[in-house]
Amino acid sequence: MENELTKQLNERKAVIDQLREKLNLLSDQKEEWFSKKEELNEKIAALIGEIKKSKTARDECSKVVKDFKLKRDELNTELKLKSDALKQFKKEHGEIPPGKDPGFLKCDIERLEQTIETSVMSFDKEKQLMKRINELRKQYKESEQTMGIFNTMNGLIKEVNELRAQANGAHRTVQDKAKESQDKHEAILMVSKQVDELRKEEQDAFAKFLDFKIKFAGVNEKLKVELLEFNKISGQMGEKKAEAKEQKHRKLKQELDIKEEVVEEKIKKRKRLTTEDLLVYQQQMEQDEQK
Numbered sequence: 001m002e003n004e005l006t007k008q009l010n011e012r013k014a015v016i017d018q019l020r021e022k023l024n025l026l027s028d029q030k031e032e033w034f035s036k037k038e039e040l041n042e043k044i045a046a047l048i049g050e051i052k053k054s055k056t057a058r059d060e061c062s063k064v065v066k067d068f069k070l071k072r073d074e075l076n077t078e079l080k081l082k083s084d085a086l087k088q089f090k091k092e093h094g095e096i097p098p099g100k101d102p103g104f105l106k107c108d109i110e111r112l113e114q115t116i117e118t119s120v121m122s123f124d125k126e127k128q129l130m131k132r133i134n135e136l137r138k139q140y141k142e143s144e145q146t147m148g149i150f151n152t153m154n155g156l157i158k159e160v161n162e163l164r165a166q167a168n169g170a171h172r173t174v175q176d177k178a179k180e181s182q183d184k185h186e187a188i189l190m191v192s193k194q195v196d197e198l199r200k201e202e203q204d205a206f207a208k209f210l211d212f213k214i215k216f217a218g219v220n221e222k223l224k225v226e227l228l229e230f231n232k233i234s235g236q237m238g239e240k241k242a243e244a245k246e247q248k249h250r251k252l253k254q255e256l257d258i259k260e261e262v263v264e265e266k267i268k269k270r271k272r273l274t275t276e277d278l279l280v281y282q283q284q285m286e287q288d289e290q291k
Helices: 002-093 102-118 123-268 275-290
Strands: none
Touching (some): 102 123
């Protein structure tokens, strides 16, 4: 019976060793896939952070585009009004020839006067220049009446040019920011695609983690059952050993009792005691003292 229990115990121990080895392997695989899932989760979180920043930048660009479109439209409206006003003014007053420009005439007069004052020339040459100066002065006097018209037209032209430059600047800003916004949007789409791919990998890793976790739990339950059986058999063996020990003790006691009777009989009859008889007698005395 004891041999049978020993055999069963060894068989259980072999199964337990196998289950523990398998359990350790499953635990490593389970933790490996969990770490993979967590690693992917961190990458996804970082990319989502990038997407949020890009969205903020894109929205800011879109706002600038919206604001500058409004500004450009306002400038274009004002530019059209000023351009129409300039056209109407030119239609009413006509184009002023460059030669009749009082500013040009005044510059020519001052240049010729300076030439006479600073240059050495013949009397005929000086007379010729003075004649030209007088002609220019006459033209300048005649052009004084056009001075107000010229200044008004010049002011309108200046305003039109300034408004056109501002409108063009606003349009360039709209184009630049619109491109920047589009670039940010495309970057968001690209990173979002990466996030989708990583999320799929994360789901696969989590599914494998759960699969190994279930397998781990299953093997762990089997191990618990085997350990219970192992302990049960160990308990039975312990009981058998204790029972065998008790039987051996009872048998020895019976033998000792018989020997004690023989020794006592020898003592009564005053027979010679052997060494073995003395040992039996000593054991009897020790037992009596323990009692």
